[in-house]
Amino acid sequence: MGISVKNISKSYGKVKALEDISFTINHGELFGLIGPDGAGKTTLFRILTTLLIADEGEASVAGYDVFKEYKSIRNHVGYMPGRFSLYQDLSVEENLNFFATIFGTTIEENYDLIKDIYVQIEPFKDRRAGKLSGGMKQKLALSCALIHKPKVLFLDEPTTGVDPVSRKEFWDMLKRLQQKNITILVSTPYMDEAALCDRIALMQDGKILEIDVPGAIVEQYPKAIYNVGANNMYGLIESLNAYEHRHSVFPFGEFVHYTDNRPDFDPASLRRYLERQHLSEIHIEKTQPTIEDTFMELARQ
Ligand SMILES: Nc1ncnc2c1ncn2[C@@H]1O[C@H](COP(=O)(O)OP(=O)(O)OP(=O)(O)O)[C@@H](O)[C@H]1O
Numbered sequence: 001m002g003i004s005v006k007n008i009s010k011s012y013g014k015v016k017a018l019e020d021i022s023f024t025i026n027h028g029e030l031f032g033l034i035g036p037d038g039a040g041k042t043t044l045f046r047i048l049t050t051l052l053i054a055d056e057g058e059a060s061v062a063g064y065d066v067f068k069e070y071k072s073i074r075n076h077v078g079y080m081p082g083r084f085s086l087y088q089d090l091s092v093e094e095n096l097n098f099f100a101t102i103f104g105t106t107i108e109e110n111y112d113l114i115k116d117i118y119v120q121i122e123p124f125k126d127r128r129a130g131k132l133s134g135g136m137k138q139k140l141a142l143s144c145a146l147i148h149k150p151k152v153l154f155l156d157e158p159t160t161g162v163d164p165v166s167r168k169e170f171w172d173m174l175k176r177l178q179q180k181n182i183t184i185l186v187s188t189p190y191m192d193e194a195a196l197c198d199r200i201a202l203m204q205d206g207k208i209l210e211i212d213v214p215g216a217i218v219e220q221y222p223k224a225i226y227n228v229g230a231n232n233m234y235g236l237i238e239s240l241n242a243y244e245h246r247h248s249v250f251p252f253g254e255f256v257h258y259t260d261n262r263p264d265f266d267p268a269s270l271r272r273y274l275e276r277q278h279l280s281e282i283h284i285e286k287t288q289p290t291i292e293d294t295f296m297e298l299a300r301q
Helices: 041-048 070-076 092-102 111-118 134-146 164-179 214-219 233-242 267-276 291-300
Strands: 003-012 015-025 030-034 056-061 077-080 152-156 183-188 199-204 207-212 225-229 246-252 255-260 283-287
Touching (some): 003 041, 015 056, 030 164, 041 056, 041 152, 041 183, 070 077, 092 134, 111 164, 134 164, 164 183, 207 291, 214 291, 225 233, 225 267, 233 255, 267 283
Parallel strands (some): 030 183, 030 199, 077 152, 152 183
Antiparallel strands (some): 003 015, 003 056, 199 207, 225 255, 246 255
């Protein structure tokens, strides 16, 4: 009764936005679609919310077929598109009333579900949506997507352009909604948010690279990974990229994540090489792979 996707493909002219995608999401799961811009996340959301028809394959949401039973799906899903769906010239309260009315309900009837979120923007209920901050717009858009008590909630990049504190609050809210028996499919380009999902699918160029629980995705990283630092970041990246034994070189905060293609890699040999490149303050230390590292590794295969 969650979501089932079987062999879905969709092209826009020559661009293959989705290529033979299959996966299932269990009822009550918080599932993340993780991938960069252009991976095909929005196309998949639009197919699952019945706004776009796939070229091939089949899919069901909350037990309804996306093609044959599109009307039922529209009544049972909430969709928060990437770009804000709000009416900028309507007030906070008017937006919410509008969405309640088109679904034949009222704010009062379903207030319980949105209460935690809506109380935070209620003091501004007469303010036009266009004049809200990013975090407040996001809360209003979520309230609007929830006003008809959906069984499945689709959130397309809900935290893009939102400050880190509001991002954290938003994920706390999703966890609470999940406890209210709502299946949630959320997309994000932020790899750190992936760890907050029950399971994730890593997507690139219209394909799914991997699906699993976040911990298992990290565990399957195939190599020993090192944090490498030096006095000159630019020179360090250039030197590492030119090193004949490098497997991958990936800037990561104040360090570079480095993997070597020799099975018997000795960090001392890398240190000597970097010294010969006139780098100083060299730091090499083994570290744990992140979801981002796994993504980069899968994406290069
Ligand atoms: N209406 C369209 N016409 C032509 N090409 C499109 C259209 N919509 C999307 N695409 C292309 O399909 C591919 C997948 O786009 P999609 O928007 O689904 O990806 P995304 O992962 O959601 O990325 P973004 O965050 O940029 O929206 C991209 O190459 C995009 O340029």
